[in-house]
Amino acid sequence: MKTQRHRARILGGVVLGLSAALLLLGAGVGSTGFESVFAARHDPVALQIVWDIRLPRTLGAWLAGALLGLAGAVAQGLFRNPLADPYLLGSASGASMGVAIALALFGTSPSSTQWVVRVGLTGAAFIGAVVAVLLTLLLARGVQQTLRLLLAGVIVGVVLGAIKDLITISSVDVLQAIVGFMLGSTALVGWSACAVMGVLAAVCLLLGWTLAPVLDGLALGEATAQSLGMPLGAMRAALVAVLALATGAAVAQTGLIAFVGLAAPHLVRSVVKTTHAWLIVLSAGMGGLLLMAADLGARWLIAPQELPVGVLTAVLGGSYLLWLMHRRSVRVSV
């Protein structure tokens, strides 16, 4: 146990160190490929690009990835299901439906246009995500029955997704506009978005860390968790709130980025067996590292064009997981 805790600390250090290194590298990678930041010192445009575009998007990618990784660890613990991902409560479909409604309302009448402009697409996505989670909770009649919650989340996701499709196919213009959101992108994250995600990530990490013991209890079974004398209902509700908040914040700022939330906890578990408190923190770091690396690759590989960042997260995280599975099966057969 002690060695495991030691390993967890080392992994945390490595993840943070790599993240810092990538952040520095990220400041130098742009639409022209790699260039030295120091060379940009004398060019006001280059300096502004580094300061206003590259740094916030690199940091923003880390924060969004951290929120998704954290949410993934919470979801997998809460549902006791290794396939659970942050979007399980319907937040992804809710967010994209929010964006679709906002786009469709835009331009239909002066008052609706004004409304859309005031809320913004980010706001619409966040509202959509929150509405979806609330709908899921309503359908599941609370958070007590995990299976019911899971089912309600999937159903809400499918229904809201279908409504989104219905709205988008009605007009080519809306279809065009929503593509950017559905693919997910870290390209347009600024300092204000970083601030929002940073504050929420800190809050969620703190809540996750304090509430993690309930996940450890749940891992031993519902009855055991109850016998430990924890206020199971309230803690579960709080964890669902953390899950919804973290996912909603990430989705609103960066659109739909798949796989980070699913892969990050698995990557952590493949290195170290630890308590949920550590798992949540490490998953956040791992998610951040994964998305940051993907963002870097997305803008570097075919610069000045970009790859969709979600594609790279799947390639990076997925191939590592595949390699792990392969190695394990080889070891077993030997």
Add this chain to the structure above:
Amino acid sequence: MKNWLMLCVVALCSLAAHAIDVVDDRGVTVHLPQPPKRIVSLLPSITETVCALGGCSRLVGVDRYSNWPASVRALPQLGGGIDPNVEAVVAQKPDLVLLAKSSRVVERLESLGLKVIVLEPKNHADMRRVLDKIGQVLGTGDAQRVWREIDASVSAAAQSLPASVKNTRVYYEVNSGPYAAGEGSFMGETLTRLGAKNIVPAAMGPFPKINPEFVARANPDVIMVGERSAQGLEQRPGWSSMRAVRDGRICRFKAEDSDVLVRPGPRMGEAARLMANCLLSKAP
């Protein structure tokens, strides 16, 4: 003897009046025994082309995005280009279906015994070819004249621009991915005809996903964008100090104008005029 036989065959063929053979964009030769009278079009730009060639009255159904000219709005809508309603198409008993390559229903419709011509207008040259093909199918000799009119209106739009406006550097955003319309795209070609400079070179492909800092660095004079995708454009990190954003040189096209701009069809001249008006009012 052999030559004489050939002559007979040719004579017979010309007797079977108006039979048409058209090679479509798949490379498939489609044989039409007579000019079609009941046409279904499943692509807005093809609908517009059919109408421009005077075939509007022969249309019996269109896709849900076809909205010009106004008369096609009264026709039955048979689904979208990517999700056509096969049953509804068949129910119209068309003697010809015109659609794009991307449509999945081509084989299905052909196996149901319908004549299908696949056309893929993507740029100016395609547009001219599609115009010729549809003219051939409709049996009208108007295609050349219509093309000359379109071409002339594009040239007129270009000539309406003063020399100072030419060489304006333009960024045309397709959606907030951000995806751009490069020099090789249909919109890009129209911009080039107007004498404007696209900041996204043809080498990057027609619709590349680009890094926002590429735009900040290129610092275009004018930004063209659809109204819906334009939301929050000024607030994008690092864009506020760009010339176009700082001086408000952004053209936001309404949805109906976007239809004109992005469809490689007979309203190309109108598209050129929209872009020219934008350049006239916004170029420095």
